[in-house]
Amino acid sequence: MSAAVAALTAIAAPAFAQDLAITNATVATGDGGAPIEHATVVVRAGKIVAAGAGVAVPPGVPVIDGTGKWVTPGLFSAVTDLGLWDVEAVDESNDTSADKSPFNAALDIAPALNPSSQHIAISRAGGVTRASVTPFNGGAIFAGQGAVIDLGADAAIVTKSRAFQYVELGEAGGRLAGGSRVAAQLVLRNALREAREVAALPAGALRQGDVLLTREDARALAKVIDGTQPLYVGVDRASDIRSVLALKAEFPKLDLVLVGVTEGWLVAPQIAAAGVPVITMPLRDLPASFEQLAATQSNVGRMKKAGVKVAIGMFAGMDQPRYAPQQAGNLVALNKIPGATGLSWGEALAAITSVPAQISGMGGKAGVLAPGAVGDVVLWDGDPLELSSIPLDVWIDGVKQPLDNHQTRLRDRYKSLDKTYLPKAYDW
Numbered sequence: 001m002s003a004a005v006a007a008l009t010a011i012a013a014p015a016f017a018q019d020l021a022i023t024n025a026t027v028a029t030g031d032g033g034a035p036i037e038h039a040t041v042v043v044r045a046g047k048i049v050a051a052g053a054g055v056a057v058p059p060g061v062p063v064i065d066g067t068g069k070w071v072t073p074g075l076f077s078a079v080t081d082l083g084l085w086d087v088e089a090v091d092e093s094n095d096t097s098a099d100k101s102p103f104n105a106a107l108d109i110a111p112a113l114n115p116s117s118q119h120i121a122i123s124r125a126g127g128v129t130r131a132s133v134t135p136f137n138g139g140a141i142f143a144g145q146g147a148v149i150d151l152g153a154d155a156a157i158v159t160k161s162r163a164f165q166y167v168e169l170g171e172a173g174g175r176l177a178g179g180s181r182v183a184a185q186l187v188l189r190n191a192l193r194e195a196r197e198v199a200a201l202p203a204g205a206l207r208q209g210d211v212l213l214t215r216e217d218a219r220a221l222a223k224v225i226d227g228t229q230p231l232y233v234g235v236d237r238a239s240d241i242r243s244v245l246a247l248k249a250e251f252p253k254l255d256l257v258l259v260g261v262t263e264g265w266l267v268a269p270q271i272a273a274a275g276v277p278v279i280t281m282p283l284r285d286l287p288a289s290f291e292q293l294a295a296t297q298s299n300v301g302r303m304k305k306a307g308v309k310v311a312i313g314m315f316a317g318m319d320q321p322r323y324a325p326q327q328a329g330n331l332v333a334l335n336k337i338p339g340a341t342g343l344s345w346g347e348a349l350a351a352i353t354s355v356p357a358q359i360s361g362m363g364g365k366a367g368v369l370a371p372g373a374v375g376d377v378v379l380w381d382g383d384p385l386e387l388s389s390i391p392l393d394v395w396i397d398g399v400k401q402p403l404d405n406h407q408t409r410l411r412d413r414y415k416s417l418d419k420t421y422l423p424k425a426y427d428w
Contacts, residue, residue, distance in 0.1 A: 017046030017398030021057040022379060025066025029369040030073040030353035030378060032346045041071050043375040045424045046398035051369035064379070064393075072349065072384055074129025074376030074396065076367040078279045078313030078356035079232070079259055082120050083113040083149065083157070088317060096263075096316075096365050099138040105191070105218035107144030109135045110161035115154065119320075121405035124151040126322025127384065128392040129376040130159070130367070132360045134166045134232065141184055141206050142166070142191070146232070150376075152396040163361065164257070165224050168234040169244065170291050185243060187212075192251055195221035223275070227253035230361075232279075234259045237291035238266040245274045257359055259314065262292040265299045268306035277309040277359045281319065282327050282351075297334055300351070301341030311356035322351040329385035348385060352420035399426075 020043050027039035029051055029187065033158055041048070049058075057063055086093035095112040098104075113133065113354040114120075123131070130149055135144040143166040148159045164403075168176065173184035194213050199222040201207070213221070224230035231254055235243050241264065248254055256276045258264070262284050264271060285297045296302075303310050315321040328351055334342030343351065350367075357367030366374050374399035382389035394401045 060371035076129040105142040237260040265302035272307035298341040
C-alpha cells in the first residue's frame with residue numbers, strides 16, 4: 001500500500017528538468033546514420049543541446065561517464081493502446097473501443113488515458129518515451145481520434161489530443177460496414193462527402209437529404225477533409241492500398257497514413273509516389289488471412305528501398321512497445337539471409353525513433369538527438385537492438401524517470417524470498 005501511495009504521489013508531482021552530459025559513449029542520434037563512438041550528449045533545460053564526437057561539456061553541467069554504454073533518443077511507439085486498459089478482458093478497465101456508442105469518428109481517447117497505467121510504466125522502463133495512442137474499432141469503421149503522449153511519470157502525459165483519426169478498411173472494415181469491402185469503401189466516401197457538406201454550411205443551417213453521420217462525427221471528420229487532422233487507414237491488401245491512395249483524387253487535402261500494409265511491397269512505388277507514410281509490424285510473414293497472402297519479412301526493407309517512409313509500430317495487447325528494439329534488430333539481421341531485404345542498423349533505429357515521430361507530427365522534435373529536440377534520452381548497457389541490452393537510465397524532457405513498475409517489484413519481492421517459514425517442498 002505504501003509503495004502504491006508513493007507511486008501516485010510521484011505521478012501527481014512532476015519533477016524539474018535537469019542539465020546533464022553523457023560522455024565517452026556510443027551515441028546513435030536516431031537520424032538513420034551509423035552509431036558514433038566516443039561521443040557526448042548534452043541536455044540543458046529539458047532540450048538536447050548537442051550530440052556527437054568532439055562535443056564540449058559546458059561548465060557546471062553534471063557529467064555521466066558512458067564508457068562501454070550506448071545512448072539513443074527515446075523510442076517513439078506508433079499506434080499503441082498505452083494507457084487505455086488495465087486488464088484487457090475486463091470491460092470496466094478497457095477503454096480501447098466503444099462498441100455500443102452512437103458516436104464513432106468523434107470519439108476522443110485523451111480523457112480516458114491513465115498516466116498511472118502499469119503498461120506505461122513498463123514501456124518507459126523499456127526505453128519508450130513517446131507514443132501515439134489510437135482507439136480501436138467498435139461498431140463502425142471509424143474508431144475515433146488518437147493522441148500523442150509522453151511516458152513521463154507525471155499526470156500531464158498528453159502532448160497532443162485529437163492528433164489523428166483512425167479508420168479500418170480491408171476485411172475488418174468490410175465486416176463492420178455490412179459484410180464486404182464494397183460497403184466499407186462506400187461508407188468511408190459517403191462520410192467524407194457528408195463531412196465536407198456540413199463544413200460548408202452556414203452557421204445554424206440544417207442538413208438536407210441523407211444524414212448518416214451524427215453532428216459530432218461530421219465535425220470531427222471536417223478536420224480530416226481539410227487536412228488539419230491526419231487520417232490513419234488500417235489496410236493490408238495491395239488492391240485495398242491502391243483504393244485508399246485513390247481517395248486523394250476526390251479529397252486532395254487528405255493527410256493519409258497507412259497502417260498495417262502487409263502487402264505494401266507489391267505497391268511500394270505507388271505509395272512512395274503518393275508521399276504517404278506507413279506504420280507496420282515488420283515481421284508478418286505468414287498468410288494469416290486472404291488479405292495477407294503476399295506477406296514477407298522483406299516488406300519493410302522493400303518499401304524503404306522504393307522510397308516509402310516506414311515506421312515500426314502497431315504495438316497493442318501482447319505486442320508491447322518495449323519489444324520495438326527486437327523488431328528493429330530482426331530487420332538488421334534479415335540482411336544476412338540470401339534474397340531478403342532488411343534495413344541498416346541506423347535505418348532500423350530510425351524506424352522506432354525519428355520516423356514514427358515525424359509521422360506523428362513531431363519531426364525534428366522527438367526521436368532524435370539533435371539541437372532543440374526534447375530531452376528524451378536513453379542510456380543502454382549495450383547495443384539497444386540486441387536482445388541482451390536493457391536501459392540503465394531514461395530521461396524524458398530532461399527529467400530522470402523511475403524505472404520501477406509492478407513487474408520489477410514482483411521480481412524483487414520473490415527473488416530472494418525468505419523460505420524459513422515455508423512448508424517443506426515435496427520430496428521425490
